[in-house]
Amino acid sequence: MIALHGLPFILVEYDGFRRFVASLNPLFKTISRTTIRNDCIKAFEEQKVALQEMFKDAQSRFSLTADMWTSNQTLGYMCITCHYITADWEVKKKVIKFFVVETPHTGIEMFNQVLECIQEWNIEYKLFGITLDNAAANDSMVFELKLNLVDKV
Incomplete structure (x- = not known):
């Protein structure tokens, strides 16, 4: 309850x-x-x-969405949601990480957190895409992610 x-x-x-x-x-x-x-x-x-076991055995690819916002206490939060389709063709989504982003909210800090999440859930070889908003820090985060993940696809 x-x-x-x-x-x-x-x-x-x-x-x-x-x-x-x-x-x-x-x-x-x-x-x-x-x-x-x-x-x-x-x-x-x-x-x-x-859920990690299910991800490990899944034949599908995973897409991530990430959103970041700042609280009225000026703390930065990010939520990462994983989207996938089951073997029965059901669309699913699960929040796989919710965390405080240390200030300053740089692309490198966000990259470290997102990469850690991808590795923790062992989906770096099954990643299909990542959807983000148009914040400037996301550009540098995506640049770093591409450098680290492009050879794993």
């Missing part, structure tokens, strides 16, 4: 939530926000490994 609805982990420690759960099942043992956080991270890691 917490992961599905994006609720805060501390929800499990609210008195109202605990009373509600107790009304449904008085024998239910309540847990702390640390436990629920650890459980969510464990589930995430298990799903990540399963």
